[in-house]
Amino acid sequence: MLDDFHKGLEPSTTTQDGSGLRILIVHTRWNSAIVQGLVDGAKKTMIEQHNVKPENIVIESVPGAYELPFAAKKLLEVSQIRAAEGASDLMGNVNLLDGLNLTSPTTTTPGSAPPVSGGAGAKRSRQAFDAVICIGVLIKGSTMHFEYICEAVSQGIMRVGLDSGVPVIFGVLTCLNEEQALSRAGLDKAGKGHNHGIDWGSGAVEMALLKNRTL
Numbered sequence: 001m002l003d004d005f006h007k008g009l010e011p012s013t014t015t016q017d018g019s020g021l022r023i024l025i026v027h028t029r030w031n032s033a034i035v036q037g038l039v040d041g042a043k044k045t046m047i048e049q050h051n052v053k054p055e056n057i058v059i060e061s062v063p064g065a066y067e068l069p070f071a072a073k074k075l076l077e078v079s080q081i082r083a084a085e086g087a088s089d090l091m092g093n094v095n096l097l098d099g100l101n102l103t104s105p106t107t108t109t110p111g112s113a114p115p116v117s118g119g120a121g122a123k124r125s126r127q128a129f130d131a132v133i134c135i136g137v138l139i140k141g142s143t144m145h146f147e148y149i150c151e152a153v154s155q156g157i158m159r160v161g162l163d164s165g166v167p168v169i170f171g172v173l174t175c176l177n178e179e180q181a182l183s184r185a186g187l188d189k190a191g192k193g194h195n196h197g198i199d200w201g202s203g204a205v206e207m208a209l210l211k212n213r214t215l
């Protein structure tokens with residue numbers, strides 16, 4: 001074993017300034033207590049380590065992990081249409097989405113902190129999302145359900161990213177039991193686990209900056 005071996009994500013050597021970014025987190029309501037820990041870890045890291053503005057982190061929920069790719073794709077597309085609409089407004093043109101009801105109430109897991117943005121009366125940003133983080137927890141049961149969902153979700157999330165050109169972070173734990181999931185959300189009793197949401201927050205900022213980079 002190497003003396004300096006470090007399992008996990010090595011931090012980037014360059015500063016990753018997320019102050020100009022807008023990030024979408026889509027999370028599941030399956031295994032919600034564990035998921036909430038991961039969402040909190042991602043959000044805190046983006047705000048505290050990368051200066052992402054709290055109002056530029058939008059959080060939406062879906063039932064289960066299987067729904068994550070669809071929601072990521074749909075919400076990403078809506079944000080891109082809104083951005084185009086904003087640009088159109090600036091040029092004095094007619095809104096592309098006038099008359100269409102494309103807004104949805106921002107949802108949270110019961111017992112979680114209030115949403116950071118998008119609440120009633122909040123002014124909706126028209127910046128398209130620079131990255132998406134899909135967060136969920138799959139725990140193996142006694143049927144083949146786990147295997148099918150794991151395969152579909154990982155392929156689906158990758159497809160949304162490659163098709164859209166916007167990075168989509170695979171924040172889905174695929175665990176053989178609950179202990180594995182708790183540990184990877186930093187919620188294990190021994191306190192030895194690592195909250196992977198922290199890495200996903202940093203990863204989203206790094207990949208969003210890479211997407212926006214002009215070479």
Ligand SMILES: Nc1c(NC[C@H](O)[C@H](O)[C@H](O)CO)[nH]c(=O)[nH]c1=O
Binds near residue numbers: 028065138140
């Ligand atoms: N077993 C888990 C699921 N299953 C539900 C599916 O993701 C999906 O919502 C359903 O099949 C309807 O399309 N979801 C998780 O997020 N975690 C699990 O452990």
Ligand SMILES: CC(=O)[C@@H](O)COP(=O)(O)O
Binds near residue numbers: 140143144145146
């Ligand atoms: C289809 C289901 O949600 C469920 O019956 C799967 O069962 P298991 O998690 O034990 O494989």
